[in-house]
Each structure stands twice: as structure tokens, then as C-alpha cells.
Amino acid sequence: MQLTRVLTKKLISFWMMSLAAVAFVFLLSAVMSFVQLTYKFQQQKVTELEVMLVNHYQGNSAWDLDSWLPPMLLAYDAGYFRLSQGEELIFEYQGNTGHEHRVVYDTALKGDDGLRMRLELPRPFALHELGWRELMILLVGIAAVGGFVRFGYLWFSAELEGVEALAQRSKLILDGRLEDAANTPGNGKPRLINRALSRLLAELADAHKERARFDKFIRSNTFLDPQTRIGNRLFLQNRVNALSNENGMMTPGVLYLLEMEDLDILQQEAGDELVLELLHSTINAINLVLQTQANSIFARRSHNQLAIVVPQISLAEADALADKILKICLAQPLPKIEEADNFFHLGGAYFKEGDVSEQLLEEADMALRAAQLQGASGWFMYDKGAVDQEFAKGSVRWRSFLENALVNRQFVTFAQPVCEGDGTRHHHEIFTRVRDPMGSLVRATLFIPMAVKCGLMPQIERQVIERTLFELMSDGANQHKDYSINLSFDSLSSRAFVRWLQTTLLEYRHLASRLVFEVTEDVVIKHRAALEPKLNMLRKMGARICVDHVGQQVVSTQYIKELGFNFIKLHRSVVRQIDLRPENQLFVRSLIGSLFRTEVRVFAEGVGSFEEWQTLQILGVSAAQGSYFGEPQET
Incomplete structure (x- = not known):
């Protein structure tokens, strides 16, 4: 839009300069015409005097020169007059006017008498003085011209501003910011084009909503029981x-x-x-x-x-x-x-x-x-009598165990690559395990439910983010790697955690663009109103956001576009053996189709075979993670 604004200013400047040039040429022509006219009028009077002198000598007039010539020269306001015949002076006249700004006419009169006349007259336009009426007319004319120029400038600027508004709205559409373009119709001109854009944007929004409803309908008929509306x-x-x-x-x-x-x-x-x-x-x-x-x-x-x-x-x-x-x-x-x-x-x-x-x-x-x-x-x-002894621990023991692990920083991070179709690594997802007193690693699926019950998830995820920012991303060997971190609803609903995260991202803004924060689809659907300002804050800080476990529920995908997610990750239940399940392929194709003309990229979790990855690529999935690309490695 900067180019459009520059071109607009140049066009206005060109118009103003053209108008000023026309006015200047007009005034110059008027002045030149005035000067030329006065000189021509004075020349005509001199010619008449010459004719009178020739007639006087050729007609042997009874009038003496001293009787009629001085009054005429006085009427002409002559400064000097000399009439001679050869070397003989016949008549000379000296006026009372000054010697400055005179026009000299030195001509030989017609005939064989050898008469020659020299006449000095003041410049014709120097004798004219403007009166108040003339000054008033001149001022009114200048004011009229100025008013017309001002009106033309304002009208021209308003018209070009309308074109700029139309161009700005078009740029929003090309950038994919359809909601912003629809909410700011502005005063775009031509108005017919502006109204056409508004109508098309409204119809496009309805089409997107209809596409989301159709996508939900497809998935509902694939995975939902038609009578009870629960899974089939x-x-x-x-x-x-x-x-x-x-x-x-x-x-x-x-x-x-x-x-x-x-x-x-x-x-x-x-x-x-x-x-x-x-x-x-x-x-x-x-x-x-x-x-x-x-x-x-x-x-x-x-x-x-x-x-x-x-x-x-x-x-x-x-x-x-x-x-x-x-x-x-x-x-x-x-x-x-x-x-x-x-x-x-x-x-x-x-x-x-x-x-x-x-x-x-x-x-x-x-x-x-x-x-x-x-x-x-x-x-x-x-019951086969097999109960996981670690899982059977009481809440009190789990709280004590997790709090000690937090104090002693015994949470270990693992990174699993998320690879694109050409084999390059898009980012690494961070997973967490905790080391028990015996030195063994406890799985996240085991301790996270207990951490949620004990209210320790904000402290655990804070420690994971600190390790990722201060150790992994600050290491020179990892300076080109991006990382994704999962955030729970407990952490995002904690004021202290959100305030700390905002301050940290502001302080390490140069690293924020390399972070991806993941939130599960179930949490987003259930707590959308509470999470929306937090997700907006993460986006404004420069981080990217992702919704994972997509496909566990049959919901409209409209929330993905409305909340501005950068990525989505398909749940492993949709990905597993997708090459043998046409209904799962239909689900993925419908999901990707509903995100058409958006910048949201679709990733997959839990890819375990070449056949699964090949099918996902054909369906349009951008990147994936799983055992096929590599198991999580301790960082």
C-alpha cells in the first residue's frame, strides 16, 4: 500500500503542477498581450503624426507648425521632438517629462523632401495606474482561481483516497484477512466495486460456514451414531x-x-x-x-x-x-x-x-x-489381577514425589522430530518424563493425571519451558531448531503462569518466533472463551500456536480459523492404518478441504509406517511425527 500512496501523491502533485503551469501561461499571455497592445496603440499614434507631418509639407498647409504641433505633442506627453531636413533643424520640442523609460521613434518621413522625425514618448503601460475597482476585480479573480484550485484539490484527493481504501481492502483479501476486509468496508471508490466486494465477502463467509457445517456433517456420518449423536x-x-x-x-x-x-x-x-x-x-x-x-x-x-x-x-x-x-x-x-x-x-x-x-x-x-x-x-x-503398582500410588505420595522432582529438577525432556515431505525437520515436539528415586523414568501418561489432580501442572510446564528456552534454544548447536511445547488448561487458566510466560516471551522475543505452543482440541472446544485472550497474547508475542489431538471429537472446524491457529495435528486414532481405512481418509480430505485458502498447515501424529505417511501426503498433510521418523530422544 506504500506504493499506492506514493503514486497518489505523485498524481496529485502532477495535477497541481499542471494547473499552476496553465495558470502561469495564461497570465503570461495576458501580460504579453497587454504590452503588445499598448505598444501597438502608441505606434498607431506615431504613424498618425507622421501622416499629418507629410500632409503638412506636401499640401502646403496654411497652418504653421508652431500653431498645431506643440499642443499635439503635449497631448502625446512627448518628452522630446525634433524635425529636421537633412542637416537643417526645422522644429524642436522639449517636454516636461523625465528622461527615463522612454520609447524613441527615429524615422524618415515619406517623400523626397528628406524630412526626418525623432520622437521620444514614455512607455505606454508605465502611465497606467490600477484603481480600486481594477484591484477589486483582480483580487476577486485571484480568489476565484484559488478557490477553484482548492476545490479541485480536495475533490481529487477524496477520489484518490477512495481508490486507496479500495486498494487497502483488496490487499487484506489477498493476505487472507477476510474478516478484517469484511468489517472495514470504508469509503472505497468506485462505490459500485466497494459494494460488490462487500457482497462477495459476505457470501464467501457464508460459504465458509456452510463448508464447515458440511465438513462436520461428513465426519458426523462417518464417526457418529445418527440417533444418539455419540461415537459409533x-x-x-x-x-x-x-x-x-x-x-x-x-x-x-x-x-x-x-x-x-x-x-x-x-x-x-x-x-x-x-x-x-x-x-x-x-x-x-x-x-x-x-x-x-x-x-x-x-x-x-x-x-x-x-x-x-x-x-x-x-x-x-x-x-x-x-x-x-x-x-x-x-x-x-x-x-x-x-x-x-x-x-x-x-x-x-x-x-x-x-x-x-x-x-x-x-x-x-x-x-x-x-x-x-x-x-x-x-x-x-x-480382572486378571494386574494393577499397575506405580499407578496405584495415593495422591499424597504422588504430590510428595512430584514436588520433590520439581525442587530437584528431575523432569527430563525428550524431543521428537516433526518432518516435512522433503525430509527436512519442521520442528521438534518436547515431551516430559520424570526420574523417580530409583533412577527410572516415569511416563507422562502416568504422572500427568496425578499432576492435574494435585494442581502441579503450571509448575511442571514452567520448568519445561525454562529448560527449552534457556538450555536447548540458547545452545549454538540448536540455534536453527524450532520447538513445540504442550500447554494444559490448568496452566493457561493460572494468572501467575500466564503473567510469567508473557514476561518471559517479552524478554526473549528473539526466541519466541521459534516456539510453537500446543493445546488439545478438547480443551479448546470446552474452554474457548477463557483461552482466546491467552492464545492471542501468545500470537502477539511472536510465538505460533497449534491445536493437537484433532479428530477425537466431531466438531466444526470453524474455530481453527476464528482463533488463528497456525498448525493442527491429527490424532493418532485418525492416522493409524489410514491407508487401509477409506473413512479416515474421507475425514482428513474433508478437514483439509474446510481449511482451503487459509494458511493453516495440517500435521499428523503417530505415523508408524511408510504406507501411512504416503497416504497422508497424497491427502495433503504437510508434515508428520511418529516412530517412522524417529522416537523421542533425550535432550
Whole structure:
């Protein structure tokens, strides 16, 4: 826009100079015409005098020169007059005017008499003095010209400012800042083009929203049950696979299967409406309980069977949760049917790290059949007697352990590369583990839930950021590397942490552009209003922001553009075996299509094979991380 402004100033200057040149030429022509006219008028009088003198001598006039010539010379205001014939002086006249600014006419008169006349007259325009009327006319003319020039300048400037406003708005559109362009229509001219841009921007915004709704519709029909609007069987399979790798389950937890025994009979007797109402009330009640369980999975496995997966939970807590879920189900109002007290059955399978994911459903089915054999609504837990001893630690022991680790700085950082299609490393994601008194490393999936319960996440993440900024990024060997750090909702909702982070980024602004802060999609969706000012602050400080675990929920992607994320990372449940799952490919293609004409780049997590990475590249994913590119390495 600087070029447009410079060109506008040059155009106005050229117009003003052209107008001034025209006025100057006009005034110069008028002055020259005035001077020429006065000289011509004076020359005409001199010519008339010459004719009179010639006639006087040729016609032998009875009048003597002394009688008529002096009054005429006086009328001419002559300064000097001399008439001679050869060397003989015939007549001489000396006027009373000064000798300055005179015009001399020295000519030979016509005829054979040899008469010669010398006449000195004052300059014709020197005799003229401006009166007040003439001065008034001159001033009015100058004022009129000045007013016209001023009006033309203001009109021309206003017109060009309208063009500048139109150009500024066009630049916002080309930069992708469509909302800013739509919110600042301005006074762009031509107004017809400005109104056309406003209408097109409004229609484009509607199209983007419609695209987001269509994208959500596609994913809803792929991963959501159409009646209950919770995950379907495919959603359950993807999420369970995401909790495991080639070595089995990555974290302990429990899988429940809730079956409504006579739902088909109830549907035949009471109708579809009553059955849907029962399903919705039951699902809503269970959802309220699952809100306290982080990363829980809730899906409809079949017509009368619901599945619940709760990771990172102890066996005692799993038993208490099963009892609570069954009580919620029994509290639902049932119509009068036979064996109403034998309607709900809950079977659970507790698993630990390393268990095979394919066996979980079989064990949960066995537990469900055992609950049904009891003869009344109840629950049964299938337990192999394997409870992670580290996970079974009490909250008091965990708090003491984590606080000591913070004091002794026993949190160890690991970096995993995020690679682009050409093999270059876009950035490294920082992971954290903690060293226990025995020297072993405790996984983040194990200590983070306890840190959240103990309220220690802000201190832990602050220590991770300090190590990344002051040790990793300050090292000369890593001066060209970018790093991403995960931030929890506890940290972003802590005033002290946000104030410290803002001060630190302001102090190390030269390093802020190399930082990427990641927030999970679930946290962004649930706490968008609270997180928006914090995310804006991080962006203004120069850091980039990323939303990860995308695909765990079926939500509109409109928030990605509205909150200004730079990157998104697909959850491993979408990425795993994507080359064999066309429904996951449809999800990724729809997601990337909804981000068309934005600068948001799509990354992938958990890529473990060449086939997965090749498929992701074909779909349009920019970069990825996972075991295929390298495991996290201690920094």
C-alpha cells in the first residue's frame, strides 16, 4: 500500500503542477498581450503624426507648425521632438517629462523632401495606474482561481483516497484477512466495486460456514451414531487403537460394555419415541459422570449396547465408577415391562500397559455375560489381577514425589522430530518424563493425571519451558531448531503462569518466533472463551500456536480459523492404518478441504509406517511425527 500512496501523491502533485503551469501561461499571455497592445496603440499614434507631418509639407498647409504641433505633442506627453531636413533643424520640442523609460521613434518621413522625425514618448503601460475597482476585480479573480484550485484539490484527493481504501481492502483479501476486509468496508471508490466486494465477502463467509457445517456433517456420518449423536462402532475402534501400539496398550484403564437387555421388545411394545427418550436420558446422565474422567471414550457399539473406555484409572476407581454408572442406569424411568429389574447389565474389563487391544472386547463381552447370568441388573468386572503398582500410588505420595522432582529438577525432556515431505525437520515436539528415586523414568501418561489432580501442572510446564528456552534454544548447536511445547488448561487458566510466560516471551522475543505452543482440541472446544485472550497474547508475542489431538471429537472446524491457529495435528486414532481405512481418509480430505485458502498447515501424529505417511501426503498433510521418523530422544 506504500506504493499506492506514493503514486497518489505523485498524481496529485502532477495535477497541481499542471494547473499552476496553465495558470502561469495564461497570465503570461495576458501580460504579453497587454504590452503588445499598448505598444501597438502608441505606434498607431506615431504613424498618425507622421501622416499629418507629410500632409503638412506636401499640401502646403496654411497652418504653421508652431500653431498645431506643440499642443499635439503635449497631448502625446512627448518628452522630446525634433524635425529636421537633412542637416537643417526645422522644429524642436522639449517636454516636461523625465528622461527615463522612454520609447524613441527615429524615422524618415515619406517623400523626397528628406524630412526626418525623432520622437521620444514614455512607455505606454508605465502611465497606467490600477484603481480600486481594477484591484477589486483582480483580487476577486485571484480568489476565484484559488478557490477553484482548492476545490479541485480536495475533490481529487477524496477520489484518490477512495481508490486507496479500495486498494487497502483488496490487499487484506489477498493476505487472507477476510474478516478484517469484511468489517472495514470504508469509503472505497468506485462505490459500485466497494459494494460488490462487500457482497462477495459476505457470501464467501457464508460459504465458509456452510463448508464447515458440511465438513462436520461428513465426519458426523462417518464417526457418529445418527440417533444418539455419540461415537459409533468405527469411532470406538479408532479410539481404542489410538491407546495402543505394536507393544499393546500404552496405559492402564477399563473398558465397559453396557447392554439394555430387552430394548428390542421395549421398542416393539412402546414405540421408537419412548426408546429414543430412554437412550438420550441414559446417555446424558452417563456423560455427566464421564466429564470428570479425562480422555474417556463413549460410543454406541450396537443397537442396544454402549461402550465406555476410561484410561488412566486404578482398579478400585474402576469398580466405583462401574457402580456409579449402574446406579445412574437404574434411576432411569422404565415403562412397565416384564423383568424391568433385569434390564441393564454392565461388564467391565480392566487392562494394563502391554495388554493386547484385540482381547479387550472379548474380555468385556465375557464380563457382560457374567453380569447377565446373575439374574438381575448388575455389573461384573473381568480382572486378571494386574494393577499397575506405580499407578496405584495415593495422591499424597504422588504430590510428595512430584514436588520433590520439581525442587530437584528431575523432569527430563525428550524431543521428537516433526518432518516435512522433503525430509527436512519442521520442528521438534518436547515431551516430559520424570526420574523417580530409583533412577527410572516415569511416563507422562502416568504422572500427568496425578499432576492435574494435585494442581502441579503450571509448575511442571514452567520448568519445561525454562529448560527449552534457556538450555536447548540458547545452545549454538540448536540455534536453527524450532520447538513445540504442550500447554494444559490448568496452566493457561493460572494468572501467575500466564503473567510469567508473557514476561518471559517479552524478554526473549528473539526466541519466541521459534516456539510453537500446543493445546488439545478438547480443551479448546470446552474452554474457548477463557483461552482466546491467552492464545492471542501468545500470537502477539511472536510465538505460533497449534491445536493437537484433532479428530477425537466431531466438531466444526470453524474455530481453527476464528482463533488463528497456525498448525493442527491429527490424532493418532485418525492416522493409524489410514491407508487401509477409506473413512479416515474421507475425514482428513474433508478437514483439509474446510481449511482451503487459509494458511493453516495440517500435521499428523503417530505415523508408524511408510504406507501411512504416503497416504497422508497424497491427502495433503504437510508434515508428520511418529516412530517412522524417529522416537523421542533425550535432550
